[in-house]
Amino acid sequence: MSKVAVFGAGSWGTAFSMVLADAGSDVALWARREDVCANINERHENSDYLPQIALPHQISATHDPERAAAGADVVVLSVPSQTLRENLSNWATMIPPDALVVSLMKGVELGTLERMSEVISDVADIDPRRIAVVTGPNLAKEIARREPAASVVACVDDDNVRRLQKLTHSKAFRPYTSHDVVGCEVGGAYKNVVALSVGMAVGLGFGDNTTASVITRGLAETARLAVALGANPITLMGLAGLGDLVATCSSPLSRNRTFGEKLGQGMTTEEIVASTRQVAEGAKSCKSLLELARRHGIDAPIAEAVDAVIDGKLSANGLMEAFIARDTKAELD
Template sequence: MKRAAVLGAGSWGTTFAKVLADAGCDVALHARRPELVQAISDDGENRDYLPGIRLPAAVRATGDAADALDGADVVVLAVPSQSLRQNLIAWAPLLPADATLLSLMKGIELGTTKRMSEVICEVTGAGADRVAALSGPNLAREIAEEQPAATVIACTDADRAAALQAACHTRYFRPYTNTDLVGCELGGALKNVVALACGIAEGLGFGDNTRASLITRGLAETARLGLALGAELTTFAGLAGLGDLVATCSSPLSRNRTFGEKLGRGMTVQEVQESTRQTAEGVKSCRSVLDLARAHGVDVPITEAVVRVCHEGESAAQMVREIMSREAKPE
């Protein structure tokens, strides 16, 4: 039986701990807050993030990172992307030397424009072949309810990806493997930004044509940046590209889409942030995605528009007008 440590007890970290346990792993779920650890231990349920979902007996909650990481074959990182570096600095000395490091995070680091796998390698000193990322249409609540879903595990080491695939394959969760780590991570990061735009359009009262247009042009934006960074084009037609994009842009369970919808209805960024305990990664990552695109000379008009609304005070209505008034050109 594999031993797994999941660092981060939010909705997705907790859900993936359940998936690993259902696949036969012994799982330590690390949470920062002692009261959350106690509640999960007492109730077998993370009522803060996944109320009503019973966790398997193989999931053990702990507030001690050293305890969680002791003997772990797989270390799953499930913290907000912008806090990864700070957390990893504390955790790095505790990581088992040969453990696989799996990122559930979908973001680009502010300031450095590094993907999450790059941050992991830089802070821990792990080789790129030890680091993997999981990405796909993975809305946590649906998976926790054991609704059928698929995902992609990306790693430059195909054998390590296959081992992770076996460690989380259940009757309701079907993982595929891919060696295009760059493409899978970019798909996961940019879909959050596009979902914000789709949510804004929803909040403004626009319908399916608008959403479909944003999804399609958002996919083109993602592919342009991915190709500039060496990703494989076919990745963006798969689960980590189009699949994740469609789910995140369409579902009311999507944090980023919901955040954007509230912006479209007239709330400020601060007001939306104060109304939820969940992290909408695209709000911060849109700036780093834009910096990354500009550094490589890639045109990303949807990302630019989201940055203007989230960080420069532009109104949602003005964002739509500016996107629609862009110069006409061939697709």
């Protein structure tokens, strides 16, 4: 039986801990707050993020990161992407030297423009062959309810990616392997930006034609950047691209779509942030993804418009008008 340390007891970190436990691992879940740890250990529930969902007894929680990491075969990181560098700077020396390090995060770091696997390698001095990512259409509440779902586990090392596949294959969760870490990470980060724009359309009262158009053009924008960074374009047609994009843009459970809806209804970014404890990664990553696209000469109109709305320089309605007003061209250009 493997021991897995999961750093981050939010909704996705907790739900993924359930996947690992269901597949046969013992899980030590690190939580920032001691009251969350007590709730998990005493009631086997994370009431703040996944209320009324019983957690497997193989999951225990601790506020002590060193205790969580001790003896772990696998270390899973599930914190907001823009806090990873700071957190990992404190945890790096605690990670066992042979442990596989897994990222659940979907973002690109502001400033450095690094993907999460690159931040991990940089901060903790870990060989990329020991770094894996998990991505796909994985809304945390549905995973926690054990509704059937599929995902992608990606790593450049074949042995490690198959090892992670085995550790996450349960009765309700089916993982597929990939070696395209770049494509998986870009797809996972960019879909949050597209979901914000779809949410704005919904908040403005527009229907399925509008949202389908934004989703499709969002996928094209994602693929342009991913391919420029060396990704396999087929990755973006699979679970890590289209699958994750559809789930995040279509579901009211999506934090990014919900954030976008509120923007479409007239709330400001500051008002939305103040009203929730959940993090909408796209609200931060839109700026870093836009800068990454510009660095590589990639046209990124959706990221550009979303960034302007987040900064208060453009209204949600202005984003939709700009989308239609762009110069016409061939679809495959």
